[in-house]
Structure formats: C-alpha cells, structure tokens
Amino acid sequence: MSVRTARAGRERVLGLLAAMLRIRQFEETCARLYGEGKIRGFVHLCNGEEAVAVGVMATLGPGDAIVSTYREHGHALARGIPMDAVMAEMYGKATGCSRGRGGSMHLFDAATRFYGGNAIVGGGLPLAVGLALAEKMQGRKGLAACFFGEGAAAEGEFHESLNLAALWRLPVLFICENNLYAMGTALERSQSQTSIAARGAAYGLPSEAVSGMDVFAVAEAAGRAVASIRNGGGPVLLEMCTYRLRAHSMFDAQLYRDKAEVEAWQKRGPIVSLTTRAKAAALMTEEDYQRLLAAADAEVDEAVRFAEDSPWEPAADLGRFVYAEAGSP
Amino acid sequence: MSTRITYREAVREALREALAADPRVFLMGEDVGRYGGCFAVSKGLLEEFGEERIRDTPLAESGFVGAGIGAALGGMRPIVEIMTGNFSLLALDQIINTAATLCHMSGGQFHVPLVIRMGTGAGRQLAAQHSHSFEGWYAHVPGIRIAVPATIDDARGMLRAALASPDPVLIFEPISLYNMEGEVTEAASAVRLEGAAIRRPGRDLSVITSGASLWKCLEAADALASEGVEAEVIDLRMLRPLDDAMLLESLARTHRALVVDEGWRSVGLAAEVGMRLVEQGFYELDAPVARVCTAEVPIPYPRHLEEAALPSAPVIAEAARRLVGHAK
Numbered sequence: 001m002s003v004r005t006a007r008a009g010r011e012r013v014l015g016l017l018a019a020m021l022r023i024r025q026f027e028e029t030c031a032r033l034y035g036e037g038k039i040r041g042f043v044h045l046c047n048g049e050e051a052v053a054v055g056v057m058a059t060l061g062p063g064d065a066i067v068s069t070y071r072e073h074g075h076a077l078a079r080g081i082p083m084d085a086v087m088a089e090m091y092g093k094a095t096g097c098s099r100g101r102g103g104s105m106h107l108f109d110a111a112t113r114f115y116g117g118n119a120i121v122g123g124g125l126p127l128a129v130g131l132a133l134a135e136k137m138q139g140r141k142g143l144a145a146c147f148f149g150e151g152a153a154a155e156g157e158f159h160e161s162l163n164l165a166a167l168w169r170l171p172v173l174f175i176c177e178n179n180l181y182a183m184g185t186a187l188e189r190s191q192s193q194t195s196i197a198a199r200g201a202a203y204g205l206p207s208e209a210v211s212g213m214d215v216f217a218v219a220e221a222a223g224r225a226v227a228s229i230r231n232g233g234g235p236v237l238l239e240m241c242t243y244r245l246r247a248h249s250m251f252d253a254q255l256y257r258d259k260a261e262v263e264a265w266q267k268r269g270p271i272v273s274l275t276t277r278a279k280a281a282a283l284m285t286e287e288d289y290q291r292l293l294a295a296a297d298a299e300v301d302e303a304v305r306f307a308e309d310s311p312w313e314p315a316a317d318l319g320r321f322v323y324a325e326a327g328s329p
Numbered sequence: 330m331s332t333r334i335t336y337r338e339a340v341r342e343a344l345r346e347a348l349a350a351d352p353r354v355f356l357m358g359e360d361v362g363r364y365g366g367c368f369a370v371s372k373g374l375l376e377e378f379g380e381e382r383i384r385d386t387p388l389a390e391s392g393f394v395g396a397g398i399g400a401a402l403g404g405m406r407p408i409v410e411i412m413t414g415n416f417s418l419l420a421l422d423q424i425i426n427t428a429a430t431l432c433h434m435s436g437g438q439f440h441v442p443l444v445i446r447m448g449t450g451a452g453r454q455l456a457a458q459h460s461h462s463f464e465g466w467y468a469h470v471p472g473i474r475i476a477v478p479a480t481i482d483d484a485r486g487m488l489r490a491a492l493a494s495p496d497p498v499l500i501f502e503p504i505s506l507y508n509m510e511g512e513v514t515e516a517a518s519a520v521r522l523e524g525a526a527i528r529r530p531g532r533d534l535s536v537i538t539s540g541a542s543l544w545k546c547l548e549a550a551d552a553l554a555s556e557g558v559e560a561e562v563i564d565l566r567m568l569r570p571l572d573d574a575m576l577l578e579s580l581a582r583t584h585r586a587l588v589v590d591e592g593w594r595s596v597g598l599a600a601e602v603g604m605r606l607v608e609q610g611f612y613e614l615d616a617p618v619a620r621v622c623t624a625e626v627p628i629p630y631p632r633h634l635e636e637a638a639l640p641s642a643p644v645i646a647e648a649a650r651r652l653v654g655h656a657k
C-alpha cells in the first residue's frame with residue numbers, strides 16, 4: 001500500500017478517480033461512436049494516460065494556459081471544458097468547443113485557456129513558449145503547460161523550444177507523455193537518448209521522470225514543478241512514464257507490439273492501480289467505484305444526447321473564421 | 330495483358346521493383362518499416378528488403394529529408410516518404426533552400442537525384458492540419474519536378490521515371506485514391522516524367538485538372554455527355570514542368586477551358602494554367618477561362634462543410650455548363 005494513497009484521504013481519492021473515470025468512459029464511448037460512423041476523421045484515445053491529465057490539471061489555476069496535441073480529449077475534460085461541448089466537437093456540431101470545425105484533434109476553448117489540439121507533432125511547443133513569454137512580459141503570474149508525446153522529442157521544435165524557454169527563463173511546464181511508441185515506432189528504435197528527462201537537463205531545465213500511472217506521483221511532481229515555476233525558477237520538464245492502452249488511432253492494427261505487453265500494462269493502468277490501492281487502504285469500496293462509474297456513464301450519455309440533438313453549422317457559413325471577425329477580442 | 334490492383338499496390342509494386350533493380354535505392358520515412366507505412370503503402374517491404382533499405386526514421390521531417398538530399402549527393406538513390414503534404418512543411422527549408430537550389434548554386438557541379446513521396450488532399454474529414462493540397466504551391470519553385478499520379482498506370486510507373494531523373498522529384502499521391510482499383514496496362518512501363526494526358530476526348534470544352542480531381546472531372550464529363558456536352562478531360566500529371574503544348578492544342582479544338590484544382594484559388598495552380606492559356610491562346614478563346622478550386626478556408630472537419638469546400642462533380646459540371654452557354 002502506498003504511503004501517498006494513505007495520506008491522501010477519501011475525498012481526494014474519490015475526486016481523482018471520478019476525474020479519471022469520466023475520461024475513460026468518454027474515450028470508450030468515442031470508440032463505439034467511431035464504429036457507428038458518428039465520429040469520423042482521425043481519433044486518438046488516451047486510455048491509460050488519464051492520470052497525467054488529471055494529476056497535472058489538479059495543480060494548475062484558471063490563469064494558466066494549456067497547449068496539447070491531437071491526443072487531447074483527457075486534457076480538455078480534466079481542464080474543465082464541458083463534456084457536452086467536447087462531445088459535440090467529436091460530432092462536428094455547431095455547439096462543439098471549436099464550433100465543429102476542428103473535430104477530435106482540434107479542441108479549443110478560450111474560457112479555460114485551452115490553446116488546442118495541435119495535430120502537427122511538436123507544433124505546440126513553440127506556442128507554449130510564446131504564451132509563457134506573454135505572461136512574463138505582461139507581469140502576469142500564469143504559466144503555460146505543454147503536453148506532447150515522446151515522439152515529438154525528435155522534432156527540431158522540441159529542441160528549439162526548450163532552449164528558448166530556458167534561455168529566457170520562461171514559465172513553461174513541459175509535460176512529455178512518454179507512452180513508449182510514436183505510432184508504430186518504439187522509442188528505443190527511433191531516438192539515441194531514450195531519457196526525455198536527460199534531454200531537458202541538457203538544456204538546463206530541472207527535469208524529472210515520473211510514474212505517469214500513479215496519479216498521486218503525477219500531482220506531486222507537477223505541484224513541485226508549478227511552485228518552482230511560479231517562484232521564477234524558469235521552465236521545468238516532466239517525463240511522465242505511461243502507456244497508451246489502445247491503438248494509436250482508429251486505423252492501427254498494432255502489429256508493432258505484443259498483446260502480452262499491452263496486457264501487462266493494462267494491469268498497471270492508472271484507474272485500476274488507484275482503485276486497488278485505495279481499497280486496500282480502506283479509503284473506498286467497490287460500491288464507491290460503481291457509483292462513480294455510473295455517474296461518469298450518465299454524464300457521457302448526456303453529452304452524447306446533447307451532441308446528437310445539436311445543429312450543424314450552415315454550409316453558408318463555410319467561409320467564416322478564416323480571419324478575425326468584427327468585434328473579436 | 331493487364332492486372333487489376335489498387336493504387337496503393339501499384340505504388341508498392343513500383344517501390345519493390347526499384348529496390349530490387351538498384352542497390353542504391355532505399356526507402357526512408359516515419360513508420361515505413363515495422364508499421365508498413367501510415368497508409369500501408371510499404372507493407373511487407375521491410376521483411377523483403379531489411380532494415381538497412383527500409384529505414385524507419387524518428388519524427389524529424391527536416392532532418393530525414395535533409396539526410397535524403399545528402400545521401401543523394403553521396404551517390405545513393407533515396408526515396409523519402411513524408412506522411413502527408415501538411416507535414417512536409419516541416420521540411421520545406423531542406424526541400425526549397427537546398428534540394429531545389431544546389432544544382433544551380435554549384436554552377437551545375439552537384440545535383441540531387443532524390444525522390445520525395447507524400448500523401449496529399451482532403452476528403453476524409455481529417456480537418457485543417459491533414460488535408461491540404463500543396464502540390465501547386467511546390468510547383469512554384471524552380472529546381473524540383475512535381476508529379477501527381479492520378480491513375481493506376483502513373484502510380485505504377487512514375488516512381489521509376491522519377492528515380493531516373495538527375496533532379497529532385499516530388500511525387501504527390503492523393504490519399505483518397507489509395508483504395509482505387511484499376512488495371513495496370515503496358516503503358517505503365519513506358520511512363521515518362523513529362524507531358525499531360527487526355528483522359529477523355531471531347532470537342533466542347535477542355536477541363537484541365539490533376540490528382541484526385543481527375544475522377545471528379547470524369548464524373549462531371551459523364552453527366553455533361555448525357556446532356557450533349559462533350560468535355561475533354563486533361564490530366565496534367567506533371568505540375569512542373571507544365572505541358573503548355575497539349576493544353577493549347579486542346580484549346581484550339583474546344584475554344585473553352587475550365588481548370589479544376591483542389592488547391593486554393595488565390596495565387597494558385599489554376600491561376601497559372603489559366604494565365605498560360607490566356608498568354609498563348611487568347612485568340613482561340615470563345616469564353617473567359619473558368620476555374621473551380623477549393624474554397625479559401627483551412628479544410629473544416631464536418632463532412633458537409635468539407636464537401637462544400639472541395640470541388641465536386643456537380644459543381645464542376647455546373648461550371649462547365651455556364652462555360653459552354655456563355656458565348657451562345
């Protein structure tokens with residue numbers, strides 16, 4: 001039994017578990033809706049990586065900016081974008097958080113400072129640097145939290161961004177979700193230095209590898225990093241060691257990894273591991289779990305109903321939003 | 330003698346043939362090996378040719394395209410695969426500042442026999458970072474050749490011709506055509522890296538296009554034929570160099586031209602083709618040159634908006650009707 005779990009207390013455990021379950025059930029529903037043809041395009045699910053989204057977001061404030069990737073449903077939900085609006089975006093409806101124009105890979109939300117769903121691998125990192133620069137230059141206290149995969153660490157933009165952020169001591173929290181595979185390419189087959197934390201250190205960033213399957217470990221590490229950044233300590237890199245339990249996208253036969261490997265990771269998944277530990281510590285019961293699961297399912301069902309009932313944008317509006325419209329901020 | 334295969338298989342056969350024929354040829358790109366290619370084009374090639382020649386790269390478009398240029402300079406015949414045109418923008422510097430310029434900057438001492446293949450085009454609801462058509466944009470640049478195979482024969486034959494070129498060749502494979510089935514004919518072995526092709530003869534107007542739009546134009550031409558309008562459909566095949574002679578020859582027969590392009594209208598391929606017709610064939614024209622292009626938006630996700638943004642057979646047919654009615 002982990003000390004962290006015991007210390008956490010029942011309310012905290014249930015809160016974190018509920019947050020992860022609503023992401024998990026959302027993702028499972030997306031997979032089903034994809035099969036039904038309701039959701040199209042490329043869809044990348046984050047099953048297995050929920051603890052990273054939930055643990056990091058728990059440490060951020062409303063003034064912070066978030067930059068994410070195409071595997072961002074969990075980040076968006078954990079950040080507080082209403083599930084209705086996220087599901088409507090999956091459908092491409094006018095009520096979606098990006099008015100339907102972006103779909104699964106391009107969730108945006110100004111109210112929560114969620115700067116997207118970027119589907120260009122590595123494309124979000126410079127953006128986070130700039131958002132942090134704006135915080136600093138305007139004397140605000142916010143930071144930019146930037147999520148990306150380990151595959152992105154091979155792109156030039158990763159290196160350019162870390163250097164810039166460190167050089168200018170910018171308030172950026174770089175969160176690498178190291179799930180070991182970039183599509184079908186394993187980390188050790190594609191990168192000479194497989195420690196992403198070591199790369200952060202090479203650019204002078206305090207960098208740490210963290211178990212991304214343990215939501216408390218994630219929240220603790222993120223909490224320390226956020227405190228250091230807010231104290232003017234400059235950017236921090238966290239390498240969250242995790243695993244994607246589902247395929248890369250809906251078009252992936254997963255021939256590049258063993259079923260046994262996936263099954264082994266399934267047993268270490270963030271939801272099952274938290275539940276097991278919390279039950280052992282007598283902080284929750286199976287009834288608690290079932291209640292939270294039912295609540296998550298109910299919320300997802302409601303979001304699906306909302307999306308189904310929502311209107312499409314009229315085709316006549318196709319040309320809108322290419323440039324800022326009059327009255328835009 | 331002919332065989333029915335998919336466009337995807339045609340490209341794979343071309344790769345296999347090239348790898349077997351010349352030990353200097355190798356394929357590199359993201360997920361081309363173990364994964365079999367993001368669109369399954371290179372499936373099975375790793376098993377057949379091994380890791381040295383079917384090289385999975387890290388996510389580093391600028392790096393591996395640049396390495397392809399270097400390997401070509403050093404005597405190899407690299408085929409670099411970039412997943413899609415949108416991702417090729419990360420390698421734009423290497424393609425335009427280096428591959429396209431080395432021959433000229435070195436006074437002809439060096440040349441870059443590099444082939445870059447990439448997927449292009451919309452139609453699968455992949456939204457604004459996966460759907461764009463940049464082939465016309467690349468065709469702006471001297472020093473590279475731009476090939477767009479729209480048929481099974483060209484998918485099968487253009488790679489061989491590209492590898493024979495001493496200069497960098499970019500091959501744009503329309504993603505929406507990978508599943509298309511058709512015959513490989515004997516013409517595939519004689520495919521050249523020049524010249525447009527008349528895919529359907531007609532006397533009333535010339536419809537000039539390339540890539541996946543070819544099939545929409547042919548569909549429109551069928552609809553028009555049932556109304557007694559005979560459209561001549563021309564597949565540009567090569568966007569650089571453009572085959573002015575064939576376009577003008579067709580215009581001299583039809584006296585009307587409609588250019589259809591999946592790129593955006595402003596400052597694009599259709600503008601260039603139209604201007605060449607006006608420059609060189611003004612007195613053949615019985616009506617202003619017309620065009621159908623993609624609406625000037627980043628491609629949106631929902632199906633109805635994506636469809637509204639792209640050229641479609643009904644819109645092409647309607648533009649053709651307006652054009653033939655124009656002078657009446």
Ligand SMILES: Cc1ncc(C[n+]2csc(CCOP(=O)(O)OP(=O)(O)O)c2C)c(N)n1
Pocket residue numbers: 071119120121122148149150151152153177179181182183248359388390412416419
């Ligand atoms: C610049 C660029 N190159 C290639 C792709 C295609 N692609 C999308 S996701 C992906 C794998 C990225 O892996 P990683 O960064 O580890 O993130 P993960 O998908 O594992 O979350 C690839 C190759 C892309 N979207 N952008």
